[in-house]
Amino acid sequence: MGPVLVALAVLAGGILLASLRVNPYIYFAGYVVLQYIVIATAWNILGGYAGYVNFGTPAFFALGAYTAIFLMEAYKAPLPVLIVAGGLVSAVLGLGIGYLTLRLRGTFFSIATLALSVVLQTLIINWDFVGGAKGFTVIRPSPPFFGNWALLLFTVMVGMAAAAVVVARFIERSWIGRGLSALRDNEEAAECMGVPTLRLKLFATTISGFFLGVAGAPFPYYVTYVEPASAFDLNYAVNALAMPMIGGTTTWIGPVIGAVLLGTAQQVATVTISSELNLLIVGVVLVFFVVLAPEGLVGLARRLRGR
Amino acid sequence: MFSWDLLANAVVAGVLLGGFYAAVSLGISLTFGLLDVVNIAHPAFVVLGAYMAYMMNTAFGVDPILTGVVLMPVFFLVGAAVYRIYYGSFERRGEEALRGLVFFFGVLFIIEVSLSLTYGVDYRMVEAGYIGKSIDLGGVGISFRLLVPFIVGLVMTLALHLFLSRTFYGRAIMGVSQDRLALRLMGANPVRIKTIAFGIGIAAATLSGTLLIAIAPVVPSTDRDYIGRVFAITVLGGLGSIGGTLVAALILGIAESLMATFFGPSWSLAVSFGVLLLALAVRPAGLFGR
Numbered sequence: 001m002g003p004v005l006v007a008l009a010v011l012a013g014g015i016l017l018a019s020l021r022v023n024p025y026i027y028f029a030g031y032v033v034l035q036y037i038v039i040a041t042a043w044n045i046l047g048g049y050a051g052y053v054n055f056g057t058p059a060f061f062a063l064g065a066y067t068a069i070f071l072m073e074a075y076k077a078p079l080p081v082l083i084v085a086g087g088l089v090s091a092v093l094g095l096g097i098g099y100l101t102l103r104l105r106g107t108f109f110s111i112a113t114l115a116l117s118v119v120l121q122t123l124i125i126n127w128d129f130v131g132g133a134k135g136f137t138v139i140r141p142s143p144p145f146f147g148n149w150a151l152l153l154f155t156v157m158v159g160m161a162a163a164a165v166v167v168a169r170f171i172e173r174s175w176i177g178r179g180l181s182a183l184r185d186n187e188e189a190a191e192c193m194g195v196p197t198l199r200l201k202l203f204a205t206t207i208s209g210f211f212l213g214v215a216g217a218p219f220p221y222y223v224t225y226v227e228p229a230s231a232f233d234l235n236y237a238v239n240a241l242a243m244p245m246i247g248g249t250t251t252w253i254g255p256v257i258g259a260v261l262l263g264t265a266q267q268v269a270t271v272t273i274s275s276e277l278n279l280l281i282v283g284v285v286l287v288f289f290v291v292l293a294p295e296g297l298v299g300l301a302r303r304l305r306g307r
Numbered sequence: 308m309f310s311w312d313l314l315a316n317a318v319v320a321g322v323l324l325g326g327f328y329a330a331v332s333l334g335i336s337l338t339f340g341l342l343d344v345v346n347i348a349h350p351a352f353v354v355l356g357a358y359m360a361y362m363m364n365t366a367f368g369v370d371p372i373l374t375g376v377v378l379m380p381v382f383f384l385v386g387a388a389v390y391r392i393y394y395g396s397f398e399r400r401g402e403e404a405l406r407g408l409v410f411f412f413g414v415l416f417i418i419e420v421s422l423s424l425t426y427g428v429d430y431r432m433v434e435a436g437y438i439g440k441s442i443d444l445g446g447v448g449i450s451f452r453l454l455v456p457f458i459v460g461l462v463m464t465l466a467l468h469l470f471l472s473r474t475f476y477g478r479a480i481m482g483v484s485q486d487r488l489a490l491r492l493m494g495a496n497p498v499r500i501k502t503i504a505f506g507i508g509i510a511a512a513t514l515s516g517t518l519l520i521a522i523a524p525v526v527p528s529t530d531r532d533y534i535g536r537v538f539a540i541t542v543l544g545g546l547g548s549i550g551g552t553l554v555a556a557l558i559l560g561i562a563e564s565l566m567a568t569f570f571g572p573s574w575s576l577a578v579s580f581g582v583l584l585l586a587l588a589v590r591p592a593g594l595f596g597r
Binding site for chain 1: 396539
């Protein structure tokens with residue numbers, strides 16, 4: 001019950017922040033940071049717990065976004081439907097790459113996910129119904145409550161971030177997490193000890209895909225104009241990887257810390273310096289951490305406490 | 308829309324493109340295929356080479372390929388340095404699989420963003436005597452813009468093949484990919500050999516980048532298009548087989564050219580990645596696997 005209560009408290013805090021109605025830019029920027037909490041947490045379920053590095057984050061994120069666009073264009077579906085559908089479609093893609101792990105391990109899996117992202121982007125570019133290469137402009141109806149989309153989407157993202165973290169924490173603490181870390185350390189040995197590796201991998205890729213899609217589904221409402229280049233942005237792949245690496249990949253709190261620090265830093269840098277330079281910072285910080293502090297901030301804190 | 312003329316032109320253009328793709332993929336065949344170093348930053352070094360050629364061409368009017376050849380020793384040293392960092396941080400500790408991959412992904416990102424900070428995100432191109440000229444062979448046009456990189460690609464392939472099969476260091480590189488311990492017993496230092504091989508891989512990448520900018524204008528994010536291509540070619544070619552790399556590059560070049568001619572250029576990128584996904588899923592050992 002503990003984590004659920006904490007999640008509810010976070011949710012309440014988020015709604016409280018939303019109801020305070022401070023500078024609207026806070027909600028706009030906060031949405032991005034929260035979105036990265038969902039993305040980093042989802043990535044970490046597969047990358048951190050199971051040790052399968054997914055470079056195809058943009059594919060899942062964009063699939064969620066484009067599922068939403070398709071449903072808006074075809075059926076004028078409301079936001080909750082878009083989020084659930086975006087998550088489910090990406091979960092199916094996740095299940096698909098889960099079966100890919102049967103043949104591809106380690107680096108080959110990572111390269112395949114990167115390839116997947118480009119193939120999907122090519123398909124979307126050539127699909128005119130969802131805007132093709134020109135992009136798609138979203139005409140938002142007036143928001144059902146709060147009277148302001150930034151505020152409403154911010155609140156929705158608070159809920160999704162809380163849900164993602166609760167699920168990640170549950171997986172980590174249960175036998176599923178232990179099974180995943182066993183197959184991360186040695187897949188053959190885990191299989192021999194009776195760990196159902198395939199079922200666990202399929203579970204991890206599906207859940208990871210679901211939350212990445214969920215993070216992408218409200219994206220068209222947030223930016224109001226989506227083009228393939230922005231939905232399939234390589235930045236999502238780098239951030240999804242960098243945030244857990246910086247925070248620490250073995251615990252649920254790692255991606256959250258990484259997303260909050262790096263996400264906030266990027267938002268500040270975008271406003272104060274330039275958006276190109278902030279990407280450079282992400283790259284440098286990523287390389288710095290992976291070389292000098294492979295366990296991330298959580299690992300550093302543990303080492304300091306151990307002394 | 309179909310005509311034999313169009314087909315012949317597409318195939319010829321595909322073969323020429325394939326020779327260039329071989330040049331781009333040689334370095335990765337060496338580093339990833341033979342040394343098992345997942346140098347995902349390889350395409351970023353290709354684009355870096357293209358921008359070096361652009362800089363020398365606009366400032367001093369130097370031929371792009373000449374720039375590439377002159378700069379090879381510099382990038383050999385850069386590659387050697389990158390490998391030393393990689394070795395010291397990951398390979399020595401046996402952590403190369405996951406973190407090494409992330410490391411190279413970060414390097415790719417840093418190079419790409421640095422280039423767009425320095426040169427902006429506009430398309431850049433070079434000027435040289437042979438760009439824009441072409442000869443006509445009975446209805447089939449051969450543009451020098453593609454022919455010159457094709458020839459350079461073939462020369463590079465041949466040179467690397469001779470180096471690997473005839474020289475001491477070349478054979479040592481083949482040896483390190485098969486049995487490190489045996490190599491050590493022969494009195495050669497595997498880390499030193501791998502450093503040399505990695506340096507050659509990066510030097511080949513930047514040289515092929517100067518071919519890239521001779522063929523078409525380049526932006527900093529061009530490297531993303533080549534990630535799939537180089538890995539598709541390397542995997543299809545059988546990981547580390549130099550002849551296999553050339554054959555796979557020709558196959559991919561022809562397939563992409565046909566796709567672009569008959570279905571439109573926006574589909575041609577999907578060919579390489581589709582080939583890669585298929586090759587990985589069906590036959591990871593490639594056509595000429597060891």
